[in-house]
Amino acid sequence: MESVVLYPSPGMGHLISMVELGKLILKHHPSFSITILIVTPPYNTGSTAPYLSRVSSTFPSISFLHLPTISLPLDSFHSPHLETLVFELLRLNNPNLHQALLSISDHSTVRALIIDFFCTAALPVAAQLNIPSYYFFTSGAACLAFFLYFHFIHNQTTKSFKALNIHLHIPGIPLVLASNMPKPMLDREDKAYEFFLDKSVHLPRSAGIIINTFEALEPRAVKAISDGLCVVDGLTPPIFCIGPIIAADGRSSSGDVPECLTWLDSQPKRSVLFLCFGSLGLFSEEQLKEIAIGLERSGKRFLWVVRSPPSGYPSQRILPAADPDLNSLLPDGFLDRTRERGFVVKTWATLVAVLNNDSVSGFVTHCGWNSVLEAVCAGVPMGAWPLYAEQRFQGL
Numbered sequence: 001m002e003s004v005v006l007y008p009s010p011g012m013g014h015l016i017s018m019v020e021l022g023k024l025i026l027k028h029h030p031s032f033s034i035t036i037l038i039v040t041p042p043y044n045t046g047s048t049a050p051y052l053s054r055v056s057s058t059f060p061s062i063s064f065l066h067l068p069t070i071s072l073p074l075d076s077f078h079s080p081h082l083e084t085l086v087f088e089l090l091r092l093n094n095p096n097l098h099q100a101l102l103s104i105s106d107h108s109t110v111r112a113l114i115i116d117f118f119c120t121a122a123l124p125v126a127a128q129l130n131i132p133s134y135y136f137f138t139s140g141a142a143c144l145a146f147f148l149y150f151h152f153i154h155n156q157t158t159k160s161f162k163a164l165n166i167h168l169h170i171p172g173i174p175l176v177l178a179s180n181m182p183k184p185m186l187d188r189e190d191k192a193y194e195f196f197l198d199k200s201v202h203l204p205r206s207a208g209i210i211i212n213t214f215e216a217l218e219p220r221a222v223k224a225i226s227d228g229l230c231v232v233d234g235l236t237p238p239i240f241c242i243g244p245i246i247a248a249d250g251r252s253s254s255g256d257v258p259e260c261l262t263w264l265d266s267q268p269k270r271s272v273l274f275l276c277f278g279s280l281g282l283f284s285e286e287q288l289k290e291i292a293i294g295l296e297r298s299g300k301r302f303l304w305v306v307r308s309p310p311s312g313y314p315s316q317r318i319l320p321a322a323d324p325d326l327n328s329l330l331p332d333g334f335l336d337r338t339r340e341r342g343f344v345v346k347t348w349a350t351l352v353a354v355l356n357n358d359s360v361s362g363f364v365t366h367c368g369w370n371s372v373l374e375a376v377c378a379g380v381p382m383g384a385w386p387l388y389a390e391q392r393f394q395g396l
Contacts, residue, residue: 003033003108005101006136009086009118010041012279013370015048017138017212019055020245021114022062032111034062035104037097040069041089065104067096079191081184083118083389087195091121098125105129114210117147120199123206132207139369141213141221141241143390145172148230150200154188162186172224180392204231208238212245212369217376244373247352258350260303263343267301267359274354274380276305277366281387285309285329292330301341303360305349306330323347355380367391 004025008018022034052064070092113126114134126133137144149170164178184192215222228236295302308324323346355378364383365371375382386392
């Protein structure tokens with residue numbers, strides 16, 4: 001038996017993307033088996049168990065292998081960025097990864113290890129076992145162009161991005177302010193910056209890079225990468241644009257229709273503005289009130305996904321957030337005054353199903369790449385509100 005092992009970093013968005021990649025591989029190579037390695041982090045990424053159960057029952061050729069839990073001394077990390085924890089967690093997981101690959105190899109020929117961008121620490125493990133390693137880059141080609149070019153930029157200056165009042169020239173993408181780089185990369189003395197720099201160096205050393213995009217969506221970035229303009233001091237590995245890969249609409253397997261979809265079905269065609277900012281897109285209580293005031297004054301129909309504000313205590317940012325108390329977070333009487341034309345959802349909505357509803361006319365989004373692709377496929381115009389990570393590249 002031949003198999004492909006997929007290794008996503010923690011987080012629902014990364015996991016879903018890897019599962020969809022596994023489905024695509026099986027479509028073209030039905031004789032393969034797919035094993036997806038699951039890392040359980042010591043911080044909140046949302047519940048994945050129902051999703052994993054649904055996939056396992058629907059696609060028997062896809063199996064999930066949970067790696068042993070790693071203990072992280074959370075108070076020893078001086079970087080304020082969650083990405084530092086992710087990188088360190090995956091680095092410490094290398095012995096577990098090695099054992100998992102050996103175990104899978106006992107009963108199957110592992111044709112490839114496909115890793116998430118954050119899983120660069122896995123490259124030497126795969127090399128030791130003579131398993132070809134590929135990246136699955138779950139952001140767009142513009143973001144990949146930057147990361148391939150990043151270490152070249154690093155070598156041209158001794159200053160941090162936050163201290164550079166200049167536009168960066170990156171092959172294949174529009175000019176971007178240095179201060180608009182992802183927050184974990186603004187300070188070159190930060191541990192997160194060091195990790196990202198290491199990833200930039202190792203990306204070209206893989207057997208290839210799979211991107212969830214398509215050339216018609218990002219022609220300039222794809223061409224710049226393919227022409228070798230982003231890897232200045234070496235060869236660019238093979239690039240495979242296989243997108244758009246998006247998940248199914250996420251409705252309950254029981255057939256229950258979420259209340260928000262029933263409400264959308266009752267609204268006029270192309271009349272509803274949808275606001276959703278991803279699993280980590282959090283606003284302060286003051287910001288939530290301002291958004292509510294804007295929606296009310298607009299007079300427009302809306303569907304708004306609201307999450308609880310971030311905790312003011314750093315030690316609690318890794319804990320699961322409670323559902324928001326809408327009555328205390330939103331302006332007094334807001335829900336009653338907008339009841340006829342607005343619907344507020346707590347924490348989560350099934351994005352694909354909402355975007356494909358005929359009543360939705362626009363999408364205010366944090367520009368997470370999965371959300372961008374889902375909106376593109378649904379033909380829904382987007383208003384970009386980048387919040388974190390690489391989302392400013394998606395908003396270009």
